[in-house]
Amino acid sequence: MSEITPEVRAKHWAKTKRLTIITLIIWFIFSFGVHWFADFLNSFTFIGFPLGFYMAAQGSLVVFVVLIFWLARSQGKIDEEFGVAEDEMK
Amino acid sequence: MKGNTFIDNLPKIYGMYTGGFIAFIILMAIMEQFGMSADTIGILFIAFTVFIYAGIGWLSRTMQVEAYYVAGRQVPAVFNGMATAADWMSGASFVAMAGGIYFGGHGYLAFVVGWTGGYVLVASLMAPYLRKFGCYTVPDYIGTRYGGNTARLLAVIVLVVASFTYVTAQINATGTIASRALGIPFEVGVWFGLLGILLCSMLGGMRAVTWTQVAQYIVLIIAYLLPVIWMSNKQGFGLIPQIAAGDAVQAVMKLEALHQVGTLMPTESFGGLKALTVPHVDAGTGMAAWKFVTLAFCMMAGTASLPHILMRYFTTPSVKAARQSVAWSLLFIFLLYFTAPALATFTKLQLLNPELATGIIGKAFADVQSLDWIQKWSAVGFLAISDSNGDGILQINEFFMRGDIVVLATPEIAGLPAVISGLVAAGGMAAAMSTADGLLLAIANALSHDLYYKIVDPSADTKKRLVVARILLVLLGGAGAFVASLQLTNILGAVAWAFDFAASGLFFPLVLGVWWKRANTQGAIAGMALGFLAGTLYLVNIKWLGGDLWLGIDDLRFAIIGMPVSLVAMVVVSLMTKEPDAETQRMVDDMRIPKGETVLSATH
Numbered sequence: 001m002s003e004i005t006p007e008v009r010a011k012h013w014a015k016t017k018r019l020t021i022i023t024l025i026i027w028f029i030f031s032f033g034v035h036w037f038a039d040f041l042n043s044f045t046f047i048g049f050p051l052g053f054y055m056a057a058q059g060s061l062v063v064f065v066v067l068i069f070w071l072a073r074s075q076g077k078i079d080e081e082f083g084v085a086e087d088e089m090k
Numbered sequence: 091m092k093g094n095t096f097i098d099n100l101p102k103i104y105g106m107y108t109g110g111f112i113a114f115i116i117l118m119a120i121m122e123q124f125g126m127s128a129d130t131i132g133i134l135f136i137a138f139t140v141f142i143y144a145g146i147g148w149l150s151r152t153m154q155v156e157a158y159y160v161a162g163r164q165v166p167a168v169f170n171g172m173a174t175a176a177d178w179m180s181g182a183s184f185v186a187m188a189g190g191i192y193f194g195g196h197g198y199l200a201f202v203v204g205w206t207g208g209y210v211l212v213a214s215l216m217a218p219y220l221r222k223f224g225c226y227t228v229p230d231y232i233g234t235r236y237g238g239n240t241a242r243l244l245a246v247i248v249l250v251v252a253s254f255t256y257v258t259a260q261i262n263a264t265g266t267i268a269s270r271a272l273g274i275p276f277e278v279g280v281w282f283g284l285l286g287i288l289l290c291s292m293l294g295g296m297r298a299v300t301w302t303q304v305a306q307y308i309v310l311i312i313a314y315l316l317p318v319i320w321m322s323n324k325q326g327f328g329l330i331p332q333i334a335a336g337d338a339v340q341a342v343m344k345l346e347a348l349h350q351v352g353t354l355m356p357t358e359s360f361g362g363l364k365a366l367t368v369p370h371v372d373a374g375t376g377m378a379a380w381k382f383v384t385l386a387f388c389m390m391a392g393t394a395s396l397p398h399i400l401m402r403y404f405t406t407p408s409v410k411a412a413r414q415s416v417a418w419s420l421l422f423i424f425l426l427y428f429t430a431p432a433l434a435t436f437t438k439l440q441l442l443n444p445e446l447a448t449g450i451i452g453k454a455f456a457d458v459q460s461l462d463w464i465q466k467w468s469a470v471g472f473l474a475i476s477d478s479n480g481d482g483i484l485q486i487n488e489f490f491m492r493g494d495i496v497v498l499a500t501p502e503i504a505g506l507p508a509v510i511s512g513l514v515a516a517g518g519m520a521a522a523m524s525t526a527d528g529l530l531l532a533i534a535n536a537l538s539h540d541l542y543y544k545i546v547d548p549s550a551d552t553k554k555r556l557v558v559a560r561i562l563l564v565l566l567g568g569a570g571a572f573v574a575s576l577q578l579t580n581i582l583g584a585v586a587w588a589f590d591f592a593a594s595g596l597f598f599p600l601v602l603g604v605w606w607k608r609a610n611t612q613g614a615i616a617g618m619a620l621g622f623l624a625g626t627l628y629l630v631n632i633k634w635l636g637g638d639l640w641l642g643i644d645d646l647r648f649a650i651i652g653m654p655v656s657l658v659a660m661v662v663v664s665l666m667t668k669e670p671d672a673e674t675q676r677m678v679d680d681m682r683i684p685k686g687e688t689v690l691s692a693t694h
Contacts, residue, residue, distance in 0.1 A: 004683065013682055020214050027210040031203060031390065032383045038196065038373035048336025053371045056199035056382075057431035058332065061206045065424050068213045068417040075218070076410055084683040086408045 004084060012082040019078065023071050030060040097164055104169075107142075108308050114138060115312075119509045128508035132271040135512035136519055139309055140286045143302045143523065150294035150301050155552050158295030158559065159226040159535060161405040165300055170411075171418025173300045174402045176307035178205075178423055180256075181263025181522035182585045184310060187427075189493025191434035195368045197382060202427050204386040206420060208393025213416035216394055217403040219604040219681050221412035224688025225404065227532070228397035228596070229540040234690060235603045235677065236614040239545050244618040246536050248595030249397045251622075253529045254570065256396075256588035260526035261287070261567075261574040264519060266494075270470070271515040277575050283523065284571040291527045292560050295535075299527045300405060306520035307422065313517020314426050314497075318433045321504045325436065325446075335432035338439050342370050345442040349451050354487040360474040363490035370438065377642055388649040392589025395596040398525075398532035409684035437496050440503055441489075448503055451486050458484050463502040467495060530570070534563040586646040587629070594625030594652025598660050606664075607678050613664025621656020625649055 034041070038052030046054050079085035096103075118131050156162055165173065183205070190198040225231040229249060233242030264283025269276045290302040318331045327334035346352070346369050356365040373379070393399065402419075406412045440448040450458045455477045458464060467473045473491035475484060497518070501510040538559035543550055550558070599617050602609040628651040631637035632644065643650050677689050 004685065009679060009683065016682070023210065023214045027207060027214075031207045031210075031386055035200075035203065035373075035382050035386065036379045038379065038382070039375045042371060042373055046336075047333060049339055050371050052373045053196055053199075053339065054336070056196060056203055057335075058428045060203050061424050061428050064206050064210055065417070065420050067210055068420055071210075071213055072410075072413040072417050075413060079410070079684050084685045086410060086684045
């Protein structure tokens with residue numbers, strides 16, 4: 001197995017950190033931000049639901065599912081870019 | 091159950107299993123037409139499914155350490171996702187969640203948001219890195235990353251307290267369902283449930299639990315979705331209840347105004363039963379919003395700290411698979427969680443709409459009293475009606491029930507065939523059993539691997555270790571069933587506590603172990619001990635010593651106290667003491683990249 005230099009590690013980690021921070025910002029908005037204003041959002045409707053209720057019952061959940069799939073994909077690309085992805089097994 | 095042919099054939103095996111289960115449902119439906127009683131159908135559903143799980147458990151028996159602790163690290167991402175979803179969705183999710191939304195409205199949805207959003211933390215901060223670490227248990231990671239037996243022991247203590255709180259609730263749920271379906275006393279039902287749980291986990295450890303959990307997921311998701319879809323269709327809302335629920339929510343809001351929900355307060359009380367007093371949609375501002383976000387936050391941090399969930403990601407073949415597996419887990423969980431609000435809405439609509447045959451509020455008291463399902467469920471103490479104001483009409487504040495009933499009795503309320511009730515009972519049983527399995531295994535593994543092998547007797551051979559693990563599993567199960575039979579708290583209270591305990595003690599030591607190289611042994615010890623202590627003391631103070639709540643932080647949210655204490659203690663103590671040695675720092679570096687050997691060797 002070829003050695004991974006400290007520079008490569010540092011760059012890989014910097015990019016990983018950036019991705020993680022972006023993920024956590026989106027997470028924060030849909031975990032807390034949106035629900036803090038639920039009462040206000042309820043004055044709008046979305047497919048029949050009051051919007052604030054909808055976000056708590058379904059909207060945020062959909063965002064979380066998509067967010068994790070996207071995160072897994074993006075992190076996979078970062079790993080490959082720096083040659084630190086796992087060798088395909090079996 | 092060994093080798094790659096088994097892994098390659100998984101889609102086929104579980105495809106056949108699903109087909110078999112559906113055939114069983116159809117068979118039961120036919121038998122019902124031929125006059126088989128609802129009770130017999132219920133018994134057959136429970137017996138058949140539990141028998142299958144036990145069979146899978148028996149086939150997965152093993153005497154290898156790697157297979158026992160981490161299922162041989164060969165569980166594909168999608169299947170691990172299903173197993174995690176079953177591991178995750180407990181009796182509380184299956185049985186109590188829709189009822190919680192029914193009674194709590196928008197405020198209760200904080201659980202729904204918290205128990206899904208937590209997976210973002212699992213995926214981004216924890217799972218892939220712990221997988222790379224190559225540990226068998228969560229304390230194994232804490233003990234190795236921070237070094238020393240004190241840190242390991244503290245992690246074991248927090249794990250045991252959190253998981254044990256949780257597992258009693260699950261055994262309680264299996265007992266409730268088994269006793270109802272089989273017609274046996276609750277105290278006996280608890281031990282019957284435990285027997286099923288142990289059959290699934292004892293012989294094959296994580297390997298057996300993995301493959302039974304996949305089977306249990308399939309049962310529970312069918313059991314949850316089918317009645318809701320049926321009901322939605324029956325009421326003319328179409329085949330996708332989750333989307334149709336929008337119109338139903340509007341209808342419920344009008345009916346609630348009509349029936350004066352939130353204005354009419356109950357004048358009588360029945361132990362453990364509640365009348366509807368909270369409007370479905372009202373979100374409120376200020377304190378209500380604060381309560382929502384704090385509860386969601388505690389549940390999220392707890393999700394990312396509960397060892398029975400984290401250890402599921404130790405079983406994937408690679409770091410990449412661990413990451414993808416978190417995404418699949420949440421997708422499978424999502425299927426149930428976005429259905430629960432729809433179920434709560436439809437049930438409410440059925441009960442509140444006087445124009446429907448199922449509507450009871452606003453109808454003549456005597457008519458309601460003579461309904462089959464009202465009589466059946468009042469007989470077992472799950473609901474009560476009382477004409478408090480003596481006007482001969484049932485008002486909203488005269489109808490009391492337990493939250494669990496929304497899921498368990500909905501098929502009967504909506505007039506669906508008995509086969510559906512049997513299916514729902516089997517689903518609830520699968521949900522409670524799969525979670526209990528995962529929790530018991532997490533505790534037993536931490537005690538056998540981290541306490542016994544790593545601390546007490548490091549020279550123990552493989553056979554001895556696995557025998558100890560099994561003995562512990564049985565003892566813990568017995569203790570859990572005993573505590574459950576005492577019926578100390580309701581299902582949900584205990585579940586939320588488990589999340590708060592785990593978040594208070596473990597969240598920051600786990601996260602900072604990966605994300606902050608400077609975190610050291612002393613810091614981790616301080617973080618775990620003080621965070622856990624602060625949270626626990628606060629809980630004891632408000633719950634039993636009559637202390638005042640700070641900022642409305644009640645016993646469901648005590649991690650809001652524990653977590654900041656944990657973070658500050660960990661950072662301050664780490665900075666005051668020496669930085670970790672070069673070897674530990676290298677360990678952290680290796681954890682951060684997927685490539686290369688695991689930090690801990692394959693068999694340790």
